[in-house]
Amino acid sequence: MQDLFRRYGTGLTGTFFVLTAFWLLALVILPNLTLLEASFRPYLPVTEIGGPKDVYSFDNYRKFTANPIDSNLLVFPVTMPIHTITFLNTVIYSAVVTFVTFLLSYPLAYYLAKIADPKSLPTLILLLFIPLWVSEALRAFAWYIILTLNGPLNAVLTGVGILDKPIRWQNGVFTAYDAIMIGLVYTYVLFMLFPIYGSVQSLDRNQIEAAEDLGAKWWQTHWRVILPHAKPGIASGCVMVFMLSAGSLLVPAQLGSTRSNWFTQSIQQWMLESQDWNTGAAYSFLYILLCMVVVLLVMWIFKVKLSDIAK
Amino acid sequence: MSAGIDLDNVCCDFGTFRAVDHVNVSIKPGEFFSFLGPSGCGKTTILRMISGFNEPTEGVIRIGGKDVRGQRPNQRPTALIFQNLALFPLMSIWENISFGLEVRGVDKATRRKRAEELLKLVDLPGAADKMVSQLSGGQKQRVAIARALAVEPQVMLLDEPLSALDLKLRQHMRAELRAIQKRTGVTFIYITHDQGEALAMSDRVGVMSHGRLQQVADPRDIYNNPVNGFVASFVGENNVFTGTASPDGSGFARFDTQHGPFRARMAPGVTGKNIKLYVRPEHTILSEAPGAENSVAVTVGDVAFEGNFISVTTTSDTGAQMVAELRNDGSTKVPATGDKLYASFDASAAAILPDETAV
Numbered sequence: 060m061q062d063l064f065r066r067y068g069t070g071l072t073g074t075f076f077v078l079t080a081f082w083l084l085a086l087v088i089l090p091n092l093t094l095l096e097a098s099f100r101p102y103l104p105v106t107e108i109g110g111p112k113d114v115y116s117f118d119n120y121r122k123f124t125a126n127p128i129d130s131n132l133l134v135f136p137v138t139m140p141i142h143t144i145t146f147l148n149t150v151i152y153s154a155v156v157t158f159v160t161f162l163l164s165y166p167l168a169y170y171l172a173k174i175a176d177p178k179s180l181p182t183l184i185l186l187l188f189i190p191l192w193v194s195e196a197l198r199a200f201a202w203y204i205i206l207t208l209n210g211p212l213n214a215v216l217t218g219v220g221i222l223d224k225p226i227r228w229q230n231g232v233f234t235a236y237d238a239i240m241i242g243l244v245y246t247y248v249l250f251m252l253f254p255i256y257g258s259v260q261s262l263d264r265n266q267i268e269a270a271e272d273l274g275a276k277w278w279q280t281h282w283r284v285i286l287p288h289a290k291p292g293i294a295s296g297c298v299m300v301f302m303l304s305a306g307s308l309l310v311p312a313q314l315g316s317t318r319s320n321w322f323t324q325s326i327q328q329w330m331l332e333s334q335d336w337n338t339g340a341a342y343s344f345l346y347i348l349l350c351m352v353v354v355l356l357v358m359w360i361f362k363v364k365l366s367d368i369a370k
Numbered sequence: 371m372s373a374g375i376d377l378d379n380v381c382c383d384f385g386t387f388r389a390v391d392h393v394n395v396s397i398k399p400g401e402f403f404s405f406l407g408p409s410g411c412g413k414t415t416i417l418r419m420i421s422g423f424n425e426p427t428e429g430v431i432r433i434g435g436k437d438v439r440g441q442r443p444n445q446r447p448t449a450l451i452f453q454n455l456a457l458f459p460l461m462s463i464w465e466n467i468s469f470g471l472e473v474r475g476v477d478k479a480t481r482r483k484r485a486e487e488l489l490k491l492v493d494l495p496g497a498a499d500k501m502v503s504q505l506s507g508g509q510k511q512r513v514a515i516a517r518a519l520a521v522e523p524q525v526m527l528l529d530e531p532l533s534a535l536d537l538k539l540r541q542h543m544r545a546e547l548r549a550i551q552k553r554t555g556v557t558f559i560y561i562t563h564d565q566g567e568a569l570a571m572s573d574r575v576g577v578m579s580h581g582r583l584q585q586v587a588d589p590r591d592i593y594n595n596p597v598n599g600f601v602a603s604f605v606g607e608n609n610v611f612t613g614t615a616s617p618d619g620s621g622f623a624r625f626d627t628q629h630g631p632f633r634a635r636m637a638p639g640v641t642g643k644n645i646k647l648y649v650r651p652e653h654t655i656l657s658e659a660p661g662a663e664n665s666v667a668v669t670v671g672d673v674a675f676e677g678n679f680i681s682v683t684t685t686s687d688t689g690a691q692m693v694a695e696l697r698n699d700g701s702t703k704v705p706a707t708g709d710k711l712y713a714s715f716d717a718s719a720a721a722i723l724p725d726e727t728a729v
Binding site: 263265266268269270271272273274275276279283284287288 | 421422423442443444448449450452453454456457458460461469470472473474517518520521
């Protein structure tokens with residue numbers, strides 16, 4: 060701190076210090092604290108705010124476990140509160156998205172880190188980055204067009220004779236969430252690719268060669284040497300993709316079917332359609348908490364430490 | 371079990387660069403063979419071709435008489451010890467050692483037992499459950515050897531494994547490596563740029579330069595009878611003179627230089643423009659009276675005390691620099707800077723050699 064003052068002078072350092080503090084306090088911490096406070100208060104007509112009914116309670120949070128209905132989780136019929144089902148579906152399909160991005164990213168990351176010619180690497184990485192320059196909303200909309208009934212995917216598949224007649228992809232072929240998962244995988248795959256690429260790249264090539272020299276087959280080298288080394292990268296990629304998928308609103312809203320519901324959409328419905336910010340805030344905080352529990356649980360199962368992810 | 375290795379006219383190209391150029395050598399089963407040469411001479415490429423990480427562009431490599439071209443490293447009966455050892459940092463010591471058995475499907479109890487045995491062999495008992503990061507450089511070295519021995523290779527390939535150790539430990543590990551090689555009887559192929567290592571450990575040494583094998587011989591022969599100027603100057607120190615030779619047909623030749631005529635050994639058939647006369651500093655004698663032959667009047671320059679010997683740098687009146695090494699045993703008077711002396715050498719201790727040839 061003193062070093063900064065000495066190097067850049069009191070005026071400049073002070074200005075940036077105040078700006079950063081303002082940003083953190085006024086734009087991040089205070090709004091969140093306000094919402095947290097609001098989440099414990101009932102949704103009341105304006106005239107009754109501050110009145111005798113305006114007391115702190117967990118009522119907003121309890122709505123999460125209200126209204127049991129008959130529905131499906133994956134293929135299993137269940138009777139559960141409607142928002143709990145939405146939450147579980149979101150977590151399950153976000154996990155599937157995370158797993159699929161891992162399956163796509165690991166071979167590609169390994170190829171980029173250890174096989175690709177270093178001279179062509181900048182071109183390859185640029186090609187991977189270009190889609191990221193387009194906004195997430197546009198990319199979701201692009202998939203909407205691709206998957207639509209008279210869209211290019213159906214045209215190609217019926218054209219070459221794989222399909223007899225066009226499919227309503229967005230209604231879901233396997234689950235009601237097919238299109239959402241495609242969109243999320245496409246949107247967040249790079250958040251998995253680059254951490255894995257970084258960790259595989261830091262592996263000494265001699266380690267791979269030593270394993271092979273000692274008689275390991277290619278999959279044994281991956282399982283015993285490369286994957287364990289890449290574990291921190293895989294873990295941070297998984298946490299990022301899972302949290303981003305679970306927290307995505309644009310993609311599920313754009314690509315969802317009539318039978319799909321993402322938890323972010325439930326929050327949005329409380330906030331915008333019901334104008335009930337109190338319940339919306341309660342759902343938001345509950346959601347962050349539950350997602351963190353899921354992440355910590357998975358990290359504990361796979362013996363990943365927090366310090367691994369921070370690498 | 372150990373196997374011999376034949377390199378038959380082996381070449382290896384990287385693009386337009388020829389890293390290994392027509393190398394022919396037969397390494398006997400159970401032999402300790404070193405490839406010695408400066409960095410970039412192609413010795414590591416030879417090692418990688420034997421272990422299977424590179425394929426020869428031309429020529430044949432046979433291990434135990436069998437052509438191994440096209441076999442992957444995991445199919446060859448060789449084990450490579452990398453320069454940086456390449457131990458697996460996320461595995462314990464015993465898992466490292468038994469990795470080769472693990473990938474062959476050996477059960478855990480057997481693997482553990484084998485790892486303990488090998489740790490005893492490399493004199494590191496009780497380290498089984500430690501992690502790699504807890505070991506010192508010399509201990510890591512032993513683990514790498516044990517890990518390679520675990521797969522019962524017929525040939526062990528070592529890529530300058532001692533270069534990261536300090537001097538004392540390096541000398542100790544030399545003896546250790548030699549002892550392990552004798553105990554196991556496995557063929558050892560050792561790569562180094564350190565002539566001391568190569569000479570001290572090997573049964574035979576192959577000296578390499580620019581991808582070509584210059585000379586293959588036992589360590590004494592390499593040092594005492596180098597076939598060319600490269601071998602003479604890479605292995606040990608020399609005083610070198612340039613001039614023209616006139617052979618006398620008895621294995622000796624008159625060698626005319628601007629510093630006077632000399633007489634030295636000259637093998638029949640030595641030709642070429644760049645022939646030079648080489649004489650070792652320990653064969654260069656300083657005296658107050660002129661020697662019988664090959665004598666030059668010199669002035670003593672730097673006198674460096676090296677411990678077991680004293681290195682005296684002198685300059686002749688004609689401008690030639692000659693270094694003489696005196697044993698520090700009290701038998702010779704140590705000259706002082708500025709002394710006028712005569713430097714001489716025996717004709718049989720000096721050799722007239724061409725620059726480079728290929729075996």
